[in-house]
Amino acid sequence: xxxxxxxxxxxxxxxxxxxxxxxxxxxxxxxxxxxxxxxxxxxxxxxxxxxxxxxxxxxxxxxxxxxxxxxxxxxxxxxxxxxxxxxxxxxxxxxxxxxxxxxxxxxxxxxxxxxxxxxxxxxxxxxxxxxxxxxxxxxxxxxxxxxxxxxxxxxxxxxxxxxxxxxxxxxxxxxxxxxxxxxxxxxxxxxxxxxxxxxxxxxxxxxxxxxxxxxxxxxxxxxxxxxxxxxxxxxxxxxxxxxxxxxxxxxxxxxxxxxxxxxxxxxxxxxxxxxxxxxxxxxxxxxxxxxxxxxxxxxxxxxxxxxxxxxxxxxxxxxxxxxxxxxxxxxxxxxxxxxxxxxxxxxxxxxxxxxxxxxxxxxxxxxxxxxxxxxxxxxxxxxxxxxxxxxxxxxxxxxxxxxxxxxxxxxxxxxxxxxxxxxxxxxxxxxxxxxxxxxxxxxxxxxxxxxxxxxxxxxxxxxxxxxxxxxxxxxxxxxxxxxxxxxxxxxxxxxxxxxxxxxxxxxxxxxxxxxxxxxxxxxxxxxxxxxxxxxxxxxxxxxxxxxxxxxxxxxxxxxxxxxxxxxxxxxxxxxxxxxxxxxxxxxxxxxxxxxxxxxxxxxxxxxxxxxxxxxxxxxxxxxxxxxxxxxxxxxxxxxxxxxxxxxxxxxxxxxxx
Amino acid sequence: xxxxxxxxxxxxxxxxxxxxxxxxxxxxxxxxxxxxxxxxxxxxxxxxxxxxxxxxxxxxxxxxxxxxxxxxxxxxxxxxxxxxxxxxxxxxxxxxxxxxxxxxxxxxxxxxxxxxxxxxxxxxxxxxxxxxxxxxxxxxxxxxxxxxxxxxxxxxxxxxxxxxxxxxxxxxxxxxxx
Numbered sequence: 130x131x132x133x134x135x136x137x138x139x140x141x142x143x144x145x146x147x148x149x150x151x152x153x154x155x156x157x158x159x160x161x162x163x164x165x166x167x168x169x170x171x172x173x174x175x176x177x178x179x180x181x182x183x184x185x186x187x188x189x190x191x192x193x194x195x196x197x198x199x200x201x202x203x204x205x206x207x208x209x210x211x212x213x214x215x216x217x218x219x220x221x222x223x224x225x226x227x228x229x230x231x232x233x234x235x236x237x238x239x240x241x242x243x244x245x246x247x248x249x250x251x252x253x254x255x256x257x258x259x260x261x262x263x264x265x266x267x268x269x270x271x272x273x274x275x276x277x278x279x280x281x282x283x284x285x286x287x288x289x290x291x292x293x294x295x296x297x298x299x300x301x302x303x304x305x306x307x308x309x310x311x312x313x314x315x316x317x318x319x320x321x322x323x324x325x326x327x328x329x330x331x332x333x334x335x336x337x338x339x340x341x342x343x344x345x346x347x348x349x350x351x352x353x354x355x356x357x358x359x360x361x362x363x364x365x366x367x368x369x370x371x372x373x374x375x376x377x378x379x380x381x382x383x384x385x386x387x388x389x390x391x392x393x394x395x396x397x398x399x400x401x402x403x404x405x406x407x408x409x410x411x412x413x414x415x416x417x418x419x420x421x422x423x424x425x426x427x428x429x430x431x432x433x434x435x436x437x438x439x440x441x442x443x444x445x446x447x448x449x450x451x452x453x454x455x456x457x458x459x460x461x462x463x464x465x466x467x468x469x470x471x472x473x474x475x476x477x478x479x480x481x482x483x484x485x486x487x488x489x490x491x492x493x494x495x496x497x498x499x500x501x502x503x504x505x506x507x508x509x510x511x512x513x514x515x516x517x518x519x520x521x522x523x524x525x526x527x528x529x530x531x532x533x534x535x536x537x538x539x540x541x542x543x544x545x546x547x548x549x550x551x552x553x554x555x556x557x558x559x560x561x562x563x564x565x566x567x568x569x570x571x572x573x574x575x576x577x578x579x580x581x582x583x584x585x586x587x588x589x590x591x592x593x594x595x596x597x598x599x600x601x602x603x604x605x606x607x608x609x610x611x612x613x614x615x616x617x618x619x620x621x622x623x624x625x626x627x628x629x630x631x632x633x634x635x636x637x638x639x640x641x642x643x644x645x646x647x648x649x650x651x652x653x654x655x656x657x658x659x660x661x662x663x664x665x666x667x668x669x670x671x672x673x674x675x676x677x678x679x680x681x682x683x684x685x686x687x688x689x690x691x692x693x694x695x696x697x698x699x700x701x702x703x704x705x706x707x708x709x710x711x712x713x714x715x716x717x718x719x720x721x722x723x724x725x726x727x728x729x730x731x732x733x734x735x736x737x738x739x740x741x742x743x744x745x746x747x748x749x750x751x752x753x754x755x756x757x758x759x760x761x762x763x764x765x766x767x768x769x770x771x772x773x774x775x776x777x778x779x780x781x782x783x784x785x786x
Numbered sequence: 787x788x789x790x791x792x793x794x795x796x797x798x799x800x801x802x803x804x805x806x807x808x809x810x811x812x813x814x815x816x817x818x819x820x821x822x823x824x825x826x827x828x829x830x831x832x833x834x835x836x837x838x839x840x841x842x843x844x845x846x847x848x849x850x851x852x853x854x855x856x857x858x859x860x861x862x863x864x865x866x867x868x869x870x871x872x873x874x875x876x877x878x879x880x881x882x883x884x885x886x887x888x889x890x891x892x893x894x895x896x897x898x899x900x901x902x903x904x905x906x907x908x909x910x911x912x913x914x915x916x917x918x919x920x921x922x923x924x925x926x927x928x929x930x931x932x933x934x935x936x937x938x939x940x941x942x943x944x945x946x947x948x949x950x951x952x953x954x955x956x957x958x959x960x961x962x963x964x
Contacts, residue, residue, distance in 0.1 A: 226883075228876055229963035230934035236964070245961040250930035251873050251922055258882035258917070275883075 150192035165280035226275035234333030236345035266316025277334035283326035292529030324394030344370035357738035360666030360748030390521030430778035441468035446668040449743025474680030483642020498659035508622030513633025558605040569601030579620025581653030630665035666748035673746035794826040797851040799844025803869040809938035850912035
């Protein structure tokens with residue numbers, strides 16, 4: 130970009146052509162007040178706080194939308210401008226209810242800060258007192274239209290950052306309100322509660338219910354850490370006051386990072402479920418009895434020592450690499466058992482074998498592409514996955530690609546369309562015919578001349594089997610026309626991304642994974658060394674655990690007599706329960722009470738996500754660093770410390786803590 | 787030097803601003819040597835007499851508030867508003883979102899603690915205005931100390947400025963609306 134020179138407040142400053150005047154001012158340390166401007170969003174010049182005087186312009190212009198040009202002479206703080214700004218604030222204050230003493234945003238409100246700055250101690254204009262409703266129908270957000278200044282930051286955030294386009298203005302003049310969908314209450318609208326609008330709102334118009342009155346942002350300290358909820362591993366900014374979680378925000382609102390999700394912004398703030406805080410062991414009467422840590426460790430050590438190779442260990446991939454690594458050492462070296470697995474190990478083995486079967490799959494999980502590719506896609510194929518529920522930020526990326534790049538969305542799912550509002554094409558195969566559908570699509574692509582030169586097999590189509598459209602149609606019960614439409618949609622795309630998840634993995638067929646890689650390869654969807662294929666991994670450190678070799682082999686359940694289960698704060702279904710109950714010895718390390726802790730012979734408390742720290746590997750292979758946000762409740766030991774103590778009891782020295 | 791005469795009043799407010807004024811602690815000793823309080827809720831003098839400074843807290847919500855404010859204005863050289871209710875309307879304006887009759891019905895008849903309620907209609911009683919207003923919609927106000935309540939520091943600052951013969955404008959760091 131070309132560098133330009135202009136004069137701001139009698140000083141020569143440099144700027145870049147294409148930047149706005151506001152950007153040049155900010156880059157040169159000139160503090161121009163703003164309200165509707167928010168870094169990361171497009172500018173609309175709604176509030177007029179940032180007006181400046183430009184020589185040869187007849188009236189003040191909003192600097193946020195005025196392009197900086199060579200030779201401009203600009204004044205930012207003349208008496209006239211400051212008078213205008215104060216008047217704007219008075220007008221805004223008189224328009225609706227902006228009385229701070231009963232507002233949850235007081236102290237963090239940008240309107241309030243501006244009014245203080247401009248010493249607004251009275252308002253010359255009569256107040257409007259228009260009666261606007263308060264919408265508290267959303268589970269997480271409260272919208273008080275009386276506090277809205279119509280800056281449109283939420284509207285732009287919803288459109289540009291979240292990509293959902295749920296919020297927009299409705300009505301005219303002073304009756305204008307921000308509304309969801311076509312005037313629905315927020316709780317009944319298509320809002321997914323990503324929380325970005327609440328973070329963007331400068332006043333108390335959109336507030337997070339779970340953060341309300343817990344503390345002002347200015348009184349909190351902030352910890353930058355990583356979300357533990359899914360494999361994406363979003364960066365979080367956690368606000369903490371007096372040892373309590375107050376608010377969770379995106380570290381930066383930006384189009385490239387996108388929004389967080391309701392799990393990160395809100396669910397993590399929910400009051401904890403019943404925590405395990407005291408170690409327990411089963412006494413002679415068969416009841417769980419509370420013990421000191423050392424007592425529980427003594428019991429555990431006796432059992433594990435006896436079991437040796439017959440003890441298995443299973444671990445949640447919510448744990449950071451450091452804990453997983455120590456767990457591995459503990460099981461292999463101290464207990465002397467090779468029976469170890471992660472709780473999501475089945476997924477890994479299927480994905481890894483599916484990739485290995487693909488001719489270009491030598492690099493394992495590295496064949497997959499970064500999640501950012503989703504936002505750049507022009508066609509997205511979602512197979513056996515429900516991103517809105519399991520990986521909401523991935524869903525947001527899909528939506529942004531659809532809105533910003535007109536990407537097409539295809540869903541393959543035998544049960545339901547996982548994006549009922551968005552999907553362009555839903556292929557609903559007969560249950561169990563997914564493989565034929567996906568492999569068939571490769572054949573149809575070839576038949577329609579849509580195969581590009583892939584990298585493997587000299588670019589030839591390599592479906593697992595040969596089908597023609599009518600055969601595929603007959604088996605899957607999808608009309609040929611739809612199949613051809615699907616092939617065209619994906620084949621003609623320049624950047625076709627394939628996403629798959631739990632629904633596909635549950636089928637237990639590794640050919641499905643290979644098939645998807647084939648599809649991606651023969652449509653030429655390579656980015657550098659990666660294919661545009663992403664498997665949605667369940668936990669923040671799923672990939673870390675797998676790559677460490679914790680999930681290489683499934684545990685031979687018949688050969689095992691005891692289990693050391695490290696659940697952490699992961700919520701598990703009862704899938705393992707029957708097997709675990711039937712074992713001679715079950716030891717559970719968990720943050721919350723569950724059927725597993727109830728069935729255990731020894732229970733040890735485990736810190737929750739906010740009380741741990743360490744490194745994770747995100748599902749697309751980025752190394753993430755999480756920091757401790759809270760001190761462990763009641764002085765709980767870290768999981769590593771427990772393992773070190775256990776090892777010591779068994780006569781080994783692993784790690785130092 | 788003659789002491790400056792000051793009268794204070796409260797309209798539709800909670801007395802919080804007067805409380806905050808009393809929070810100036812020992813500074814009141816020094817102030818008392820320079821200021822004479824005539825009519826005020828503290829002195830319990832009811833009549834208005836000419837003063838240098840008139841101070842009030844609270845918004846204007848009924849005919850009594852209106853009359854008090856107008857009398858105070860007529861009897862002072864400088865009129866100062868204390869608190870968000872006086873400056874902007876504050877909490878009492880919440881009733882402006884409803885119709886007056888609705889508010890009276892809810893307050894006197896439908897309140898949970900009321901048995902057979904009745905909206906008082908005696909001629910002796912002041913009547914509610916249609917809308918609650920900040921004072922500057924009724925009379926001219928010369929200076930403002932916003933806050934709910936204003937800090938005693940802000941109040942002391944404003945009084946100090948007046949004693950120095952200046953019309954106070956609170957600096958940003960003393961401004962607060964909550």
